[in-house]
Amino acid sequence: MKITREEVKRVALLARLELSAEEEDRLTEQLDKILQYMETLDGLDTAKVEPLAHAVDVVNAFREDRVTNEPQPEALLANAPDGEKTFLKVPKIIE
Amino acid sequence: MTLHELTIHELGARLKQREISSVELTESVFARIAATDERVGSYVTLCRENALEEARRADAQLKAGDGASPLLGIPIALKDIFLTKNIRTTCCSKILGNFVPPYDGTAVAKLKNAGAVLVGKTNMDEFAMGSSTENSAFAVTRNPWNLERVPGGSSGGSAAAVAADQCIAALGTDTGGSIRQPAACCGIVGLKPTYGRVSRYGVIAFASSLDQVGPMAKDTTDCALLLQAIAGHDPADSTSVPALVPEYAQSLDGKVKGMRLGLPQEYFISGMQPEVEKAVKDAVRQLEKNGTEIVEVSLPHTEYAVAVYYIIATAEASSNLARYDGMKYGFRAPAKDLTETYFKTREEGFGPEVKRRIMLGTYALSAGYYDAYYLKAQKVRALIKRDFDEAFKRCDAIVTPTAPTTAFKIGEKTADPLQMYLSDIFTISVNLAGLPGLSLPCGFDGEGMPIGMQIIGRQFDEATMLKIARVYEQSTQWHKKKPRI
Numbered sequence: 244m245k246i247t248r249e250e251v252k253r254v255a256l257l258a259r260l261e262l263s264a265e266e267e268d269r270l271t272e273q274l275d276k277i278l279q280y281m282e283t284l285d286g287l288d289t290a291k292v293e294p295l296a297h298a299v300d301v302v303n304a305f306r307e308d309r310v311t312n313e314p315q316p317e318a319l320l321a322n323a324p325d326g327e328k329t330f331l332k333v334p335k336i337i338e
Numbered sequence: 339m340t341l342h343e344l345t346i347h348e349l350g351a352r353l354k355q356r357e358i359s360s361v362e363l364t365e366s367v368f369a370r371i372a373a374t375d376e377r378v379g380s381y382v383t384l385c386r387e388n389a390l391e392e393a394r395r396a397d398a399q400l401k402a403g404d405g406a407s408p409l410l411g412i413p414i415a416l417k418d419i420f421l422t423k424n425i426r427t428t429c430c431s432k433i434l435g436n437f438v439p440p441y442d443g444t445a446v447a448k449l450k451n452a453g454a455v456l457v458g459k460t461n462m463d464e465f466a467m468g469s470s471t472e473n474s475a476f477a478v479t480r481n482p483w484n485l486e487r488v489p490g491g492s493s494g495g496s497a498a499a500v501a502a503d504q505c506i507a508a509l510g511t512d513t514g515g516s517i518r519q520p521a522a523c524c525g526i527v528g529l530k531p532t533y534g535r536v537s538r539y540g541v542i543a544f545a546s547s548l549d550q551v552g553p554m555a556k557d558t559t560d561c562a563l564l565l566q567a568i569a570g571h572d573p574a575d576s577t578s579v580p581a582l583v584p585e586y587a588q589s590l591d592g593k594v595k596g597m598r599l600g601l602p603q604e605y606f607i608s609g610m611q612p613e614v615e616k617a618v619k620d621a622v623r624q625l626e627k628n629g630t631e632i633v634e635v636s637l638p639h640t641e642y643a644v645a646v647y648y649i650i651a652t653a654e655a656s657s658n659l660a661r662y663d664g665m666k667y668g669f670r671a672p673a674k675d676l677t678e679t680y681f682k683t684r685e686e687g688f689g690p691e692v693k694r695r696i697m698l699g700t701y702a703l704s705a706g707y708y709d710a711y712y713l714k715a716q717k718v719r720a721l722i723k724r725d726f727d728e729a730f731k732r733c734d735a736i737v738t739p740t741a742p743t744t745a746f747k748i749g750e751k752t753a754d755p756l757q758m759y760l761s762d763i764f765t766i767s768v769n770l771a772g773l774p775g776l777s778l779p780c781g782f783d784g785e786g787m788p789i790g791m792q793i794i795g796r797q798f799d800e801a802t803m804l805k806i807a808r809v810y811e812q813s814t815q816w817h818k819k820k821p822r823i
Contacts (some may be wrong), residue, residue: 298772
């Protein structure tokens with residue numbers, strides 16, 4: 244086994260996903276199979292290889308620290324699940 | 339031939355001559371959608387009134403003699419991953435089910451500036467995660483060549499819409515093959531540009547080091563015209579590259595004599611559909627007749643690409659999708675407190691494949707597993723890119739099949755995620771190495787399903803790819819075949 248049901252539960256907690264018992268079963272089995280497939284990489288010697296994060300050479304894209312967009316609170320708040328005037332309304336954070 | 343069946347370049351000439359109007363053309367496209375989309379299911383949102391308004395504006399410009407842009411008055415479809423101002427954009431996820439963007443993404447803004455008419459938003463796998471469009475939270479898209487088959491994915495709606503003449507051309511996105519594989523499945527031309535060639539600003543993120551925007555069209559010339567319109571540096575996307583954008587139409591000059599095409603042995607594997615192998619090898623022989631020279635090349639790390647991709651792409655996705663927390667926009671599930679809101683929102687808002695990938699990515703990045711999975715994958719990614727660097731010392735472009743099989747049956751691979759992942763086996767390396775790739779039709783299998791050939795270019799050399807594709811297209815008639823629906 245590459246992954247246990249306990250680990251699936253732990254990862255779901257990290258990812259903020261509430262899984263049903265049935266989902267936990269299915270994901271344990273499926274992720275195990277996928278992770279077994281990933282074992283194909285183990286046989287490859289990469290001790291002297293530098294990791295590649297980006298395939299195209301990119302340099303830092305600096306710009307002036309200047310506001311370039313118009314504030315549009317109404318347009319942005321139109322998509323909010325809950326709000327009041329120009330504020331987002333979220334569940335209570337500090338008890 | 340009816341108007342909706344024509345290409346951008348054919349229609350452009352007629353619009354400029356004012357033989358036809360953009361309103362007539364747009365009406366023709368919507369009539370076609372009305373007649374066929376109940377069966378095909380390409381679209382999730384239609385913009386008929388907006389489109390007719392844009393068409394009237396294009397006609398006024400054409401009347402004034404302003405016909406400089408080849409896209410002026412041309413009806414284009416967009417994958418539902420592109421932010422479109424005041425038009426619902428869902429990424430085919432419940433979590434964005436009611437999202438209406440307050441701005442246009444850069445590629446969309448460029449199309450609008452070029453005078454294109456926006457037909458609607460096309461179906462896709464939720465958050466572009468899938469190879470069959472079956473992971474959409476909203477609709478099933480069927481392959482116009484056989485309604486029991488998938489259109490490929492994740493840009494399956496765009497591919498089906500182009501193949502069924504429900505638009506003149508479309509845009510898709512490609513993270514591991516999501517433009518090229520559906521293009522192959524539906525018998526159209528699809529191009530994934532070099533990473534950084536087209537701005538990703540206003541494109542909903544899946545895996546940021548791999549995602550790229552590209553055209554899906556009825557032929558190579560149309561792909562070149564669309565790419566021209568959307569390519570170029572954008573200050574709003576720090577990974578878009580300030581490289582010169584050549585005149586792509588000028589590269590369609592037929593001059594391929596003496597060009598070297600690499601044929602990688604690793605892309606002709608046992609287990610692939612024999613008809614696919616034969617069609618691609620026949621196409622290579624055709625290109626040889628056209629004056630190119632065929633050289634054997636080797637890409638020895640090909641067998642690791644799927645594993646590397648599904649670590650890197652899911653890791654990036656797990657991070658990108660952390661933003662869907664039910665606070666600022668999108669779906670929020672009712673719950674008793676903050677923590678429960680996060681958990682329930684994400685549980686109800688995401689579909690099974692998205693959850694699976696978030697889980698896989700979170701696992702690969704989590705303490706204790708980072709080195710074994712994510713870091714290892716990044717190292718093998720370097721080896722895969724090095725393979726291409728070596729191969730391109732010996733050739734100008736690489737030719738492979740786009741997918742190991744033609745379009746499979748709806749439901750055939752949904753129970754086995756790993757089998758689904760393996761349908762991207764020939765397209766994934768191109769994204770990992772940041773290269774441009776193009777798929778174009780090169781035949782049909784015994785059941786009448788289209789077969790795609792992939793041409794891979796050097797970084798920022800889309801022009802060579804288009805040149806080769808155009809020469810092949812002029813020697814064959816595959817791209818002119820239409821499905822009967």
